[in-house]
Every structure is written in structure tokens, then in C-alpha cells.
Amino acid sequence: MSLWILDPAGRDATVLREALSGETVDLRAATEIICSRTPSQLQIMKQTYYARFGTYLEHDIGHHTSGDHQKLLLVYVGIPRYEGPEVDPTIVTHDAKDLYKAGEKRLGTDEKTFIRVFTERSWAHLASVSSAYHHMYDRKLDKVIKSETSGNFEFALLTILRCAETPAKYFAKNPGQFKVYSGGLAWKRQGGGKTIEIDKADVTAVTWMKVPRAYQLGVRIKDGLFYRFIGFREQVPPLRACL
Numbered sequence: 001m002s003l004w005i006l007d008p009a010g011r012d013a014t015v016l017r018e019a020l021s022g023e024t025v026d027l028r029a030a031t032e033i034i035c036s037r038t039p040s041q042l043q044i045m046k047q048t049y050y051a052r053f054g055t056y057l058e059h060d061i062g063h064h065t066s067g068d069h070q071k072l073l074l075v076y077v078g079i080p081r082y083e084g085p086e087v088d089p090t091i092v093t094h095d096a097k098d099l100y101k102a103g104e105k106r107l108g109t110d111e112k113t114f115i116r117v118f119t120e121r122s123w124a125h126l127a128s129v130s131s132a133y134h135h136m137y138d139r140k141l142d143k144v145i146k147s148e149t150s151g152n153f154e155f156a157l158l159t160i161l162r163c164a165e166t167p168a169k170y171f172a173k174n175p176g177q178f179k180v181y182s183g184g185l186a187w188k189r190q191g192g193g194k195t196i197e198i199d200k201a202d203v204t205a206v207t208w209m210k211v212p213r214a215y216q217l218g219v220r221i222k223d224g225l226f227y228r229f230i231g232f233r234e235q236v237p238p239l240r241a242c243l
């Protein structure tokens with residue numbers, strides 16, 4: 001049983017605002033946050049951004065970025081993407097071919113195709129495209145990105161690819177014990193130490209999904225904090241009744 005605590009949307013919004021305003025614009029930091037968040041995290045973060053700073057995230061992105069980097073970020077924060085684990089192998093092969101034609105096979109690069117594939121596809125899908133590409137063309141996709149693109153655009157594509165292939169690296173992972181009781185949820189770190197208690201009155205949303213080799217319970221609470229509990233072996237019916 002592991003607990004992943006994701007950064008609250010509020011912290012992301014504040015860091016992003018700092019990176020996208022004032023005299024010290026930090027496009028690398030902004031790019032890293034945007035490209036390493038899930039579509040639902042981005043959705044909440046955009047709302048928080050507007051509520052806190054009275055300006056749209058898209059506006060600040062548009063103001064400080066340019067070219068393909070700008071196009072990619074605007075689409076990435078703007079469109080919904082599937083977050084589940086299922087992948088269609090036919091579309092994967094198709095995307096790998098498209099990326100080959102858009103990059104290695106031609107003189108120069110067709111950035112539009114890279115933007116389309118990297119903004120429209122889920123992380124699970126992109127991870128499959130990456131291994132299909134390696135298999136079909138005997139070259140790693142990150143190497144292709146490095147030779148076909150540059151600067152912040154390259155960094156954005158690489159960040160998305162890294163998150164797609166190893167999302168766990170981006171979050172703290174803690175083994176521990178999980179308990180459901182009448183008042184809410186509790187989690188205790190293995191070997192003592194930190195205990196997290198979530199009062200059921202603070203829970204604003206609960207999600208349940210299949211992830212590789214286990215089930216995942218997602219719990220969002222009032223201040224925007226999102227907990228992912230990973231490692232359930234099977235369905236736990238009493239959970240829904242309890243919450």
C-alpha cells in the first residue's frame with residue numbers, strides 16, 4: 001500500500017504565476033509544472049490560478065512564450081486527455097509512424113505532428129508509442145526529440161515523455177497502512193511517523209480506477225489536495241458505503 005501526495009493546485013498556481021510574471025520569468029519552471037501534471041490537476045490549477053490572480057493562465061502563457069513552445073503549452077492546458085491505463089495498439093502504431101514521418105524521415109521537422117501526438121494522447125498511450133517507436137525504428141524517442149527540436153519546446157516534449165514513462169518519479173511514494181473507518185480515512189507511514197487522517201466531511205471527490213497490477217483510490221479534499229492511494233489488490237465495496 002502506497003500513498004502519493006500530489007502538490008495542491010494552489011501551490012502549483014503560485015509557483016506558475018511567479019514563473020510567468022515580473023522580471024524573472026522562468027519558462028523552464030513553468031514548462032516543467034504544466035507538462036508534468038495530469039489533465040484533471042491542470043483543470044483545477046487553472047481555476048485556482050484565475051481565482052487567485054484574476055488572470056487566465058492561458059493569457060500569461062501567451063504573453064511570455066512564443067512559437068511551437070507556446071502552441072504546445074496552450075493546447076496542453078486547454079484540451080482534456082484520457083487518464084486511464086487503456087491503450088489502443090492500432091493508434092499507437094499509427095502515431096509512431098506519424099512521428100517518424102514528421103521527424104527522422106524528413107528534412108527538418110513537422111512540429112505540428114509532435115504537438116498533436118504529445119497533447120492529445122494519454123500518458124499510457126505515449127509510453128506505448130515510445131516503446132513501439134523504439135521497436136519499429138530502432139531509435140529511442142527521446143533521442144529523436146533531442147535531435148529534431150530544441151530549447152523550451154524540446155524540454156516540454158521531453159518532460160511529457162518522462163512523465164508518461166515514469167509518472168511515479170514525479171511524486172513522493174510512501175509505503176504504509178490504509179484504514180477506512182466511520183469518520184473517514186486514515187493512513188499511517190510504515191515504521192511509524194506520519195499519520196494522515198482525512199475527515200469524511202472534507203472529502204470533495206473520490207475516484208476508483210484500475211492501474212497496472214493494482215487498484216487506485218483517489219481522494220480530493222476541500223483545499224484542493226489530492227491523495228492517491230495505490231496498491232489495492234481488488235475491489236473494496238465497503239469503501240463507497242463508508243464515504
Ligand SMILES: [Ca+2]
Nearest residue numbers: 103104106108
Ligand atoms: Ca528531421
